[in-house]
Amino acid sequence: MRRSKFKNSLSGKQRRLSEAHEIELLDSWIEVMKPDSGTNPLSIPPPPPTAPVGRILGGGFSPYAGCKLFRQLPISQKTKDGLAPKYTEMSEIQRASLPHSLCGRDILGAAKTGSGKTLAFIIPVIETLYRARWGPEDGVGSIIISPTKELAGQLFEELKTVGKHHSLSAGLLIGGRKDVDEEKQRVNSLNILVCTPGRLLQHMDETPNFECSQLQVLVLDEADRILDAGFKMEVDAIISQLPKQRQTLLFSATQTKSVKDLARLSLKDPEYISVHAESVTATPERLKQIAMIVPLDQKLNMLWSFIKANLHSKILVFLSSCKEVKFVYEAFKKLRPGIPLKCLHGRMKQNVRMAIYLEFCEKTSVLFSTDVASRGLDFPGVDWVVQVDCPEDIPAYIHRVGRTARFTSEGKSVLFLLPSEKEMFTKLQAVEPKIPIQLKKPKTEKLQPISELLSSLLVKYPDMQHLAKRAFVTYLKSIHLQRDRDVFDVSKLPIEEFAASLGLPMTPKIRFISQKQTKQKASVETIHEQENGTKVVNREMQSIDRSNMEIEDDVLLPKETSLIDAEGNKPADLSTRVLKKKKLKINVHRPLGTRVKYDEEGNVIPPLAALADMDSGDGALHPDKVKERYAKLREEMKERDKEDKILHRERLRDRRTKEKIKRKRWREGEEEVDKEDGGSESDDTEKGKHKRSKIYFDSDNDDDEKKGKENVGVSADSVSIAEQEALALKLLSSMHS
């Protein structure tokens, strides 16, 4: 079976990309021939006569530093055959890194987007295992980790192409695939794993006998992303299960130089190869980049007009959240711009994601996407990258625009910036090496407004209204959560206009914005109160109420209005009210059994209120009082602990004594039965009855002494039985009567 699948993969050389998304694990076997007879895989050919021997961009020496063509490299004929005819001449990063990586050195490779970093790690992976004569029985020899499933799929395809003449096996392990159990059975015999961190860890945790103790090469593509906080837990867990003796290759267009990151990977004398460090620009040279200031409420109009003006271009549009992607895709699809539309985001099913990725590779269309498509993906022939929402930082910008102008092709990108995000433009211009981006004025006369069309869509399709609301909220939330406060400030956004631009009849409620504004203004108010007096405070308070009422009407603030009387008398201090809300919040989560205390007015007193330093006026906790309180609590706990222990010991002793007596009585009962064994059958039954009753009643006579106990016990039992029988008879007769 494996053979036939393998034959399929051979013919897969001519297979179209669209078929490739049906990557089944069995298809993933790269198994072609045994190594050529007469070829010693361990021998490295001598360097070509033209190649100067010496040092290249990294620190180490390599005799192959001057090679320009793949065929000049000391690699197997099988790999050369896999590379030809598509790849003949090496790119800069390949020329600079391959001589080192083929010598087994650790590499930290940095080169612009689309410059051919994939081959720079795929070739050494294949060659290392080939030279070591790696076979199925040797297990996992190399792991290539990618941050996204699509990128892992793409790397896997490239690996299949270059390694198709080798007898190595490889598997694609990504989340969202249903055949985990099948994977578990096969993963141990795979030589190369291309995977996402989550799925790899899943196998490490769940697959019996899965081990990577023989690992030779570890590759992190988009290394800075994989090493950042988002994957920290998974990556640390993975690394802890890998042998330290291995080659590690890290590649990215925005490489990490963080010592901390590198220490996590235990790199050994890594070669830092940054081929474009001396370059004038940080982005591809054939990429034209512009930025435009577009108000939030005009973004969709601008995007629509842009698409309408570029109906023959392949366009990749970046938005910040899945919900936005969904809404814009659904709305634009209904408005029919005259070009096929697609969408890609992390909430889609894996097979759909892969199909869309492959379709966009093939067809001229518009793809609306989140940052899931921002790194590594090699869509051929993208004409435009449109960043409707501002990227979170400069590396994110570089990777997004890098989806166009790949390798030797050209491309254009446009970035929409809100007036409040202009700082991002300054930052982009300030980086070294430069990002040649120009600020251009949008041609407003060509703008096609679609807000009204969207409004009628929302009326016609009620589901769309929900989508629009979610898009609205998630966009604002994404801005609210951004780390770079110089660029992103949710309070500067024209929220009502934005809601209207999505076609929403009313501005949805946004709790987190209201709370943020309350907090900000509350602090302003306190300052004014101290510096300027009561009247200023009142005016400020009224303005808070109005501004927040405009945003939403159900959160906290309407209550504030009622606190300001008609004459404008000073209301209760806002900070006190905020504190009251906090108090309530604390009590909601209090542990069961905690006593709630109230003050004279019926307000809940927080548990630590008694410890507050009232003299200072700020309600801060008094450290000495807190210490004292905790010391007292500890003492109390110790006391209770002692009492509990004594009680527990007593109970245990009681139970043991009872059990002992029970056992003893049981033994005695048995002995009696043995003695009386010679009697008639009827007697026996009677005695048996007696014995059972005895055991039952005896348990109450715990304090009886040895001999006397026996007699007393028997007589007591006899009386009890007689009494019981009398009682039963009485009961029966009363029932009959």
Ligand SMILES: Nc1ncnc2c1ncn2[C@@H]1O[C@H](COP(=O)(O)OP(=O)(O)OP(=O)(O)O)[C@@H](O)[C@H]1O
């Ligand atoms: N030596 C080469 N000759 C011709 N084409 C090449 C060569 N190396 C790579 N390519 C092509 O260049 C394109 C970009 O390569 P690749 O995806 O490896 O870039 P990258 O540097 O990894 O980009 P990114 O930083 O976006 O991940 C691919 O289509 C690949 O086939």
